[in-house]
Amino acid sequence: DGGITQSPKYLFRKEGQNVTLSCEQNLNHDAMYWYRQDPGQGLRLIYYSQIVNDFQKGDIAEGYSVSREKKESFPLTVTSAQKNPTAFYLCATRLAREQYFGPGTRLTVT
């Protein structure tokens, strides 16, 4: 997990604004994931990417967008269309079956 950077740790935005969360990794892992964590609901998959320039929607992709232009980077944009954006966002990479998580970004939208 030391090889995954998410910034910033805390992010505050006004309703109606798009915001992009950063995820960078130096583990040389091909697969990357974005999860959302809400109290009492565990982790829910937003998007994932197996290789550069390719990504798939997870269970709760509506209101989010991603890009994968470089192997090291997988930014997540939370758009104004996301109804309840306030949450803890976790980025992860995968090697074989094991996932490695970044420290997370706590987003608050008011």
Add this chain to the structure above:
Amino acid sequence: GQQVMQIPQYQHVQEGEDFTTYCNSSTTLSNIQWYKQRPGGHPVFLIQLVKSGEVKKQKRLTFQFGEAKKNSSLHITATQTTDVGTYFCAGQDGNQFYFGTGTSLTVIP
């Protein structure tokens, strides 16, 4: 879609007592993983189970995968304050992982 449920949601134990969390899937799993998330932290991989009926141990932690590969359990013997956190199971389906709702463990000194 696939659902993975965990019980209990919360568990408070006295230090030294045992603790168990249970994970149940709506479908058969190819494998199951367990993660621990400390308060304010991020999930950290603990272990993976692949075979039907598999049992693995890590010091005071015992992990079990059901015969039908639809359920799993994590048992901690003689809890310590360092065991505090939320324990998640995760089932894999292709390239996706379905996480359980987690069990939050509080250890009272």
